[in-house]
Amino acid sequence: xxxxxxxxxxxxxxxxxxxxxxxxxxxxxxxxxxxxxxxxxxxxxxxxxxxxxxxxxxxxxxxxxxxxxxxxxxxxxxxxxxxxxxxxxxxxxxxxxxxxxxxxxxxxxxxxxxxxxxxxxxxxxxxxxxxxxxxxxxxxxxxxxxxxxxxxxxxxxxxxxxxxxxxxxxxxxxxxxxxxxxxxxxxxxxxxxxxxxxxxxxxxxxxxxxxxxxxxxxxxxxxxxxxxxxxxxxxxxxxxxxxxxxxxxxxxxxxxxxxxxxxxxxxxxxxxxxxxxxxxxxxxxxxxxxxxxxxxxxxxxxxxxxxxxxxxxxxxxxxxxxxxxxxxxxxxxxxxxxxxxxxxxxxxxxxxxxxxxxxxxxxxxxxxxxxxxxxxxxxxxxxxxxxxxxxxxxxxxxxxxxxxxxxxxxxxxxxxxxxxxxxxxxxxxxxxxxxxxxxxxxxxxxxxxxxxxxxxxxxxxxxxxxxxxxxxxxxxxxxxxxxxxxxxxxxxxxxxxxxxxxxxxxxxxxxxxxxxxxxxxxxxxxxxxxxxxxxxxxxxxxxxxxxxxxxxxxxxxxxxxxxxxxxxxxxxxxxxxxxxxxxxxxxxxxxxxxxxxxxxxxxxxxxxxxxxxxxxxxxxxxxxxxxxxxxxxxxxxxxxxxxxxxxxxxxxxxxxxxxxxxxxxxxxxxxxxxxxxxxxxxxxxxxxxxxxxxxxxxxxxxxxxxxxxxxx
Amino acid sequence: xxxxxxxxxxxxxxxxxxxxxxxxxxxxxxxxxxxxxxxxxxxxxxxxxxxxxxxxxxxxxxxxx
Numbered sequence: 001x002x003x004x005x006x007x008x009x010x011x012x013x014x015x016x017x018x019x020x021x022x023x024x025x026x027x028x029x030x031x032x033x034x035x036x037x038x039x040x041x042x043x044x045x046x047x048x049x050x051x052x053x054x055x056x057x058x059x060x061x062x063x064x065x066x067x068x069x070x071x072x073x074x075x076x077x078x079x080x081x082x083x084x085x086x087x088x089x090x091x092x093x094x095x096x097x098x099x100x101x102x103x104x105x106x107x108x109x110x111x112x113x114x115x116x117x118x119x120x121x122x123x124x125x126x127x128x129x130x131x132x133x134x135x136x137x138x139x140x141x142x143x144x145x146x147x148x149x150x151x152x153x154x155x156x157x158x159x160x161x162x163x164x165x166x167x168x169x170x171x172x173x174x175x176x177x178x179x180x181x182x183x184x185x186x187x188x189x190x191x192x193x194x195x196x197x198x199x200x201x202x203x204x205x206x207x208x209x210x211x212x213x214x215x216x217x218x219x220x221x222x223x224x225x226x227x228x229x230x231x232x233x234x235x236x237x238x239x240x241x242x243x244x245x246x247x248x249x250x251x252x253x254x255x256x257x258x259x260x261x262x263x264x265x266x267x268x269x270x271x272x273x274x275x276x277x278x279x280x281x282x283x284x285x286x287x288x289x290x291x292x293x294x295x296x297x298x299x300x301x302x303x304x305x306x307x308x309x310x311x312x313x314x315x316x317x318x319x320x321x322x323x324x325x326x327x328x329x330x331x332x333x334x335x336x337x338x339x340x341x342x343x344x345x346x347x348x349x350x351x352x353x354x355x356x357x358x359x360x361x362x363x364x365x366x367x368x369x370x371x372x373x374x375x376x377x378x379x380x381x382x383x384x385x386x387x388x389x390x391x392x393x394x395x396x397x398x399x400x401x402x403x404x405x406x407x408x409x410x411x412x413x414x415x416x417x418x419x420x421x422x423x424x425x426x427x428x429x430x431x432x433x434x435x436x437x438x439x440x441x442x443x444x445x446x447x448x449x450x451x452x453x454x455x456x457x458x459x460x461x462x463x464x465x466x467x468x469x470x471x472x473x474x475x476x477x478x479x480x481x482x483x484x485x486x487x488x489x490x491x492x493x494x495x496x497x498x499x500x501x502x503x504x505x506x507x508x509x510x511x512x513x514x515x516x517x518x519x520x521x522x523x524x525x526x527x528x529x530x531x532x533x534x535x536x537x538x539x540x541x542x543x544x545x546x547x548x549x550x551x552x553x554x555x556x557x558x559x560x561x562x563x564x565x566x567x568x569x570x571x572x573x574x575x576x577x578x579x580x581x582x583x584x585x586x587x588x589x590x591x592x593x594x595x596x597x598x599x600x601x602x603x604x605x606x607x608x609x610x611x612x613x614x615x616x617x618x619x620x621x622x623x624x625x626x627x628x629x630x631x632x633x634x635x636x637x638x639x640x641x642x643x644x645x646x647x648x649x650x651x652x653x654x655x656x657x658x659x660x661x662x663x664x665x666x667x668x669x670x671x672x673x674x675x676x677x678x679x680x681x682x683x684x685x686x687x688x689x690x691x692x693x694x695x696x697x698x699x700x701x702x703x704x705x706x707x708x709x710x711x712x
Numbered sequence: 713x714x715x716x717x718x719x720x721x722x723x724x725x726x727x728x729x730x731x732x733x734x735x736x737x738x739x740x741x742x743x744x745x746x747x748x749x750x751x752x753x754x755x756x757x758x759x760x761x762x763x764x765x766x767x768x769x770x771x772x773x774x775x776x777x
Binding site: 270271272281284285288289290310311509513514516551553555556557561562 | 717738739740741742743744750751752753754755756769771772773
């Protein structure tokens, strides 16, 4: 084991708050400028309005930052919360943490939902939410010891450089005899040298006797973490049971937990088989529906996609229990043991790779033209070890590859690397360069929005072309679904508060495949309901997969199968049983709506959050190039003739691309109008006064932000 | 005979996934099936021939992401 040196610079003892109905009603603030450790009560009205999880994070951040705060200012905070239902053993997906900060990529609040044991361990150590702000002068470790009831700040030296080793060393250091008591949040060297650093949240895999990891990937929170010189936050906690949350109705909690868990155990093997293949089943399904990003989202399918999907990974994944929370029956966090990288610092060694999931396969595989399961594993491994978000890494390199193939950049700019699609060695080399902050990789690590500016200014690249093909919105790189043929999913990405991540609304099948929302009003309703309900999972410390990735056998016979109403009822029962607040499904939506609108206004406070920020690169809307158009010519020709009643008999392909572009962009603007109206926002995408009053978020400082933006 | 979601159905030559769907109710949400363990998506329902003694599971894919 590595010898590490930790110098204690601050330590306090505290009286651990007794948990009642899922809450400790305490927050912990660690200020790294002064090494202050501050425990504050959480007031009842804040609990009622913000519920927990992302709601608590956003409220603390709102009070921590000014409108002018940038991501690397000391007052920017990293907040981590679980939520009142988080930490329920046996409830599927019941152990999530939600992390927020001001993003280096977007300049606005970012939130990321992640597994591992940290969130519950922190709560059962006495804190619903923690806030870390200020900047340390030296590498720092924060230790929350819920067994000894102490909080300590250490200066650390001689630590392993990457997250892969660091989490392991710290887990064993802080409880050598019982490592299952420890969960560690870390990042790696890539986080300090890029704008899309991720955080690794660990748990001890008792079966394999090793540390495992899940990632809070999106938006560069790892970069903020590294900028504050935080090397790790460690939580230590004793035995957890279903009584740890001190639920209001223990028998009710037992009943709903058993029901949901049993159903997943029975039905997952008949449905998506996530306990065997994780989310890799989505690769062939997305491919067959023309939704798998190939070559920077240019195409939606590729003949070789089958060799990077479930049929391959099912055989590669190590057998054993893979829940990222205690007793979760979805158990989709698979990994590969004894993998031997062929590049980089771990070349030739045997490592355990946590993953890959669908997003990593699509972003770092098909979108790069890399149809090789082992290369994808290697990219996955190094991104985690370096602390890099696989989605932003994949989408950014895909952009670079398309620029390279179109001569927007050349080997003169890339340091001699051929970055044609499919060049797996050079894709990996870029990632190693990102971790070191060197060479062309250092430029790629700035993200697509900044690359577009650098390529145009310094390399003479075509700014308009890059705007069309650079898959970012609000500064955040797209996650890995093709949206060209689903107007609703274009809204799902373009209108998402933090940028194009699918966790707000994933409507591709409902819209494009099933055609269940033909009108703008139908789409607007979906773009209201789904983001609101999905937000609720983040308020409560839950994973959304058990809601609609495994569904009841009779779900298809219900009035609204897309909502999986039986599970809505279970979630309402779950909330009622733990918190004692008797709630029905509609109440869950109401909880989310307040926080959702608050986050939109938070964006406004930071200088964003209006109509002009809800834009998309045209690649997300329709075919940018003649090549793309002609690859699906029959489909597009028919749309021009049938849907838009255009005479195309005298049009060449370039004319058709232009005509389709005009029509589709018009549709997207009409969609915005409909969604804003449904959400109670004005035509500029700002919540109206009536909306914030209805939702009870009409705090004076909220009204002040609205007034500054013409809403009074 | 074939088995669709654990229910027996008579098999006939040149049977496709699409032709099986024509005999089922409430399959609007089903855009993917597992045919003898392999995933088959709706764009390929009409061309995918079902062998005798096959097992088919209908995947209610409302999810993703």
